[in-house]
Amino acid sequence: MSLAALDRTSPTPDPARAPAVPSSPDLPRSPAAPTPAAPGGARVRAVPEGTEARGFVLYVGLDEAKAAAAGIDLGRLVNELKRVTAELAPQSQTHAAVALAPAGAGGRDVDVVRLALQDPAALARYRRGPEPVEKPVEGVVIDISRKRVLLDGETAALTYKEFELLQYLVLREGKTIERAQLIAALWADAVEGEDVPNERTIDVHVRRLRSKLGGYEDIVRTVRGAGYRFDRHADVVIRYASTPSPDFF
Structure with missing residues (x-):
């Protein structure tokens, strides 16, 4: 991918001759409308302390065919954007470039543009490569981090409370949990009138x-006269959250 300057198309128009353009909240503020101040007089801006904003970059993803279908060409579009910028901020300086990519290159237009123009975030994502595709795992996957259960690669349709019940047993693997303990822990915040189970x-x-x-129902065992217990099998995988569970035990 490479760059080709578009400034050759025409110079920035004289703002004194340009027609007035209606104001829009989506356009940059002119010097007559300064950036709002936060309490205490500090300017509201998304830049680190000790730095100042000197301009901005607007990535436009649009190939020549799509521009032509819209009744415009890239050169004219660039000139129109430069003209509007000159009208709103006469002291601004502009430079435009077009991102070139091999014919038939895949991907979203705007992503191709960001990569060609060396956008740091786009470069980091490109070097990191695509997100790994999660391969289906046979058996049971109890994913505590994502609050879901997979059965042979398919998501089980558990309700929130059903997952809480399973998670409570999983985090106490091998321990028999009495019915009264399950009720006290999982329905502790229930308000009066809610359907709170008894033992x-x-x-x-x-x-x-x-x-x-389904066929893996026996991972939740009944301990007769005592309660319930989670038993891990060889075909059970538990994915814990990266941070400690608030469900202490």
Whole structure:
């Protein structure tokens, strides 16, 4: 990819001759309308402390065919943008360049432009390469970081409360959890009038969870007369969150 200057198309028009353009909130403010000040007199701007904004870059993704279909060419479009800039900020200096890419190059137009013009964020993404495609895993994947369960690569349709119930057992792997403890932990914030289960109806919630686990339902074990326990099998993968779970135990 390379660059080709467009400034040769025509100089910046004389703002004194240019027709007036209606103001728009999407256009830069003129010197007569300064940047709003924050409390205390500090200017509101997204730049680090100790630096100052000296201009901006506007990436436009538009190939020649699309421009022609819109009834314009790239050179004219550049001149129009420069003219508007001169009208709103007569002291501004402009430079335009067109991004060139091999014919038939894939990708979004604006991304190609950013890469050709050496945009740091676009370069970093290009060097990093595409995001790895997650390969389906046979068996059960309990993804605590994303709050989901995969069964042979397919997402199980668990409700929020069903996932909470499973997560509570998973984080206490191998321990038998009494029904009363599950109710106290998972329905602690319930307000009066909500459907809070008792020790008998908690079995219904567990039964619904198991039904959605399909052939892997036995990872949630019933300990007769005591409660429930999570048993990990060889075909069970647990992906923990990168930060400690707030569900302490």
